[in-house]
Amino acid sequence: MPSTIDIQHFTTDLEPGLHEFIVTRRHHSGELIEIPVAVIRGSKPGATFAVMSGMHAGEYSGILAAQRLIQHVQPQSLSGTLIVIPVISTRAFMERNMQLSPVDQKELHFQRPGNPDGTFSECLIDTLFRIVSPASYLIDSHAGEMAQALMPWVPIPMIGPKVLQESSYNLALGFDVPYIEPRHDVDSIPALCVALTESDVANIWVECGMQGVPSERDIRTHFDGYIAALKTVGMLEGPPARPAQSVLRGSGKQINSTKSGIWQPAIREGDVVEEGQLLGRLTDYFGNVIQEFHAEAKSLILYYWSSPAINAKRTPHGYNWHNGLVRLIELED
Ligand SMILES: [Zn+2]
Known part of the structure; x- marks a missing residue:
C-alpha cells in the first residue's frame, strides 16, 4: 500500500x-x-x-x-x-x-x-x-x-x-x-x-x-x-x-488551421515531403473542400492530428491544440 x-x-x-x-x-x-x-x-x-x-x-x-x-x-x-x-x-x-x-x-x-x-x-x-x-x-x-x-x-x-x-x-x-x-x-x-x-x-x-x-x-x-x-x-x-x-537538424514548425472543419491528412508520420506537396485538406461537414495545405519546404513529418475534428475557435490561453494539423521539421540540406 x-x-x-x-x-x-x-x-x-x-x-x-x-x-x-x-x-x-x-x-x-x-x-x-x-x-x-x-x-x-x-x-x-x-x-x-x-x-x-x-x-x-x-x-x-x-x-x-x-x-x-x-x-x-x-x-x-x-x-x-x-x-x-x-x-x-x-x-x-x-x-x-x-x-x-x-x-x-x-x-x-x-x-x-x-x-x-x-x-x-x-x-x-x-x-x-x-x-x-x-x-x-x-x-x-x-x-x-x-x-x-x-x-x-x-x-x-x-x-x-x-x-x-x-x-x-x-x-x-x-x-x-x-x-x-x-x-x-x-x-x-x-x-x-x-x-x-x-x-x-x-x-x-x-x-x-x-x-x-x-x-x-x-x-x-x-x-x-x-x-x-x-x-x-x-x-x-x-x-x-x-x-x-x-541526428535531426532543422527548424520545427506547426501548421494550424484558421478555420474549423474536418481534417483529412494526406501524409503519414515519418514521411519526408517536398516543397509544395499536399499535406491534407480541410472540408466542411458535407465534404466540400475549405482549404488545402501544402509543405512550404522539404520537411520531415514528426506528427499530425489524426482526429478529423478541427476547432479553430477553441484555443485556450492561445494554445494551438484543437486547430493544429501537422508538426514538421524543415530539413537543412
Ligand atoms: Zn506529451
Missing part, C-alpha cells in the same frame, strides 16, 4: 528498498493534486535519477513503461536513488482528458515552477518540480496524444553549461528511435525543461507512441531507454544499449 504524504513532508532520504507514495497538495481552489511517486533507494550510493510520464494524460506508452521500471529495478542492483512518476496528471488521466488540463485548460509542459499560488497547472508543475528537481538526471516520457499519429524521436535541450548539455545528450543515446533532436534555441524548449536545466538537472523528453494505443514495441522503447540511461550514468551495471540513431 502506498502512503499518502503532503508535498511538504516528501523526501527521498529513505532506507534502501522500494517506497510508494501518493504525494498530495491542496490547491487554493480546493482541488487536490495527487501524484503517484515511487522511490527506489539503492543498496549502494550513487546519483539521483527521475523518470516521469503522463504529463499529457492520453500518452500511454511511457506510463506503462514507467510502471514496468518500478517493478523491474531491484534496490540491491541499484546505485543511488531512482524516482519514478508513472502519471503526473492523474486528474486528466482518470477523466481521459487529452493534452490540456481539465481544470484550467493549460499545457503543463509550458508552465514554469515557482508559482504554486497561481492556477491549478502552475501549482501542479511546482509540486512536480519539488519532487524531481533534487535529481541529477531526468527522462520525461511523452507520445502522440489520443488524437495524434507520431514518429518516435527524442528532443534534447542543449542549453546551459556544456557539461550539462553532454549529460542530457548521453541520456538520449539508448532509445531505439530513428532520430534524436538536439535543440539549441531556448524558445523551442518547453519551460519545464528550461527550469530543470537551470537547476542543473540533465534532461530529455522522449516522444514515442500514439493514438491512445500503448503497443508493446513503444512501451519497450521507453523502458529499454530508461535502462540504458541508468547504465550510462553508472546506476545500473553493464554496458548501455546504443541502437542506431540519426
Whole structure:
C-alpha cells in the first residue's frame, strides 16, 4: 500500500528498498493534486535519477513503461536513488482528458515552477518540480496524444553549461528511435525543461507512441531507454544499449488551421515531403473542400492530428491544440 504524504513532508532520504507514495497538495481552489511517486533507494550510493510520464494524460506508452521500471529495478542492483512518476496528471488521466488540463485548460509542459499560488497547472508543475528537481538526471516520457499519429524521436535541450548539455545528450543515446533532436534555441524548449536545466538537472523528453494505443514495441522503447540511461550514468551495471540513431537538424514548425472543419491528412508520420506537396485538406461537414495545405519546404513529418475534428475557435490561453494539423521539421540540406 502506498502512503499518502503532503508535498511538504516528501523526501527521498529513505532506507534502501522500494517506497510508494501518493504525494498530495491542496490547491487554493480546493482541488487536490495527487501524484503517484515511487522511490527506489539503492543498496549502494550513487546519483539521483527521475523518470516521469503522463504529463499529457492520453500518452500511454511511457506510463506503462514507467510502471514496468518500478517493478523491474531491484534496490540491491541499484546505485543511488531512482524516482519514478508513472502519471503526473492523474486528474486528466482518470477523466481521459487529452493534452490540456481539465481544470484550467493549460499545457503543463509550458508552465514554469515557482508559482504554486497561481492556477491549478502552475501549482501542479511546482509540486512536480519539488519532487524531481533534487535529481541529477531526468527522462520525461511523452507520445502522440489520443488524437495524434507520431514518429518516435527524442528532443534534447542543449542549453546551459556544456557539461550539462553532454549529460542530457548521453541520456538520449539508448532509445531505439530513428532520430534524436538536439535543440539549441531556448524558445523551442518547453519551460519545464528550461527550469530543470537551470537547476542543473540533465534532461530529455522522449516522444514515442500514439493514438491512445500503448503497443508493446513503444512501451519497450521507453523502458529499454530508461535502462540504458541508468547504465550510462553508472546506476545500473553493464554496458548501455546504443541502437542506431540519426541526428535531426532543422527548424520545427506547426501548421494550424484558421478555420474549423474536418481534417483529412494526406501524409503519414515519418514521411519526408517536398516543397509544395499536399499535406491534407480541410472540408466542411458535407465534404466540400475549405482549404488545402501544402509543405512550404522539404520537411520531415514528426506528427499530425489524426482526429478529423478541427476547432479553430477553441484555443485556450492561445494554445494551438484543437486547430493544429501537422508538426514538421524543415530539413537543412
Ligand atoms: Zn506529451
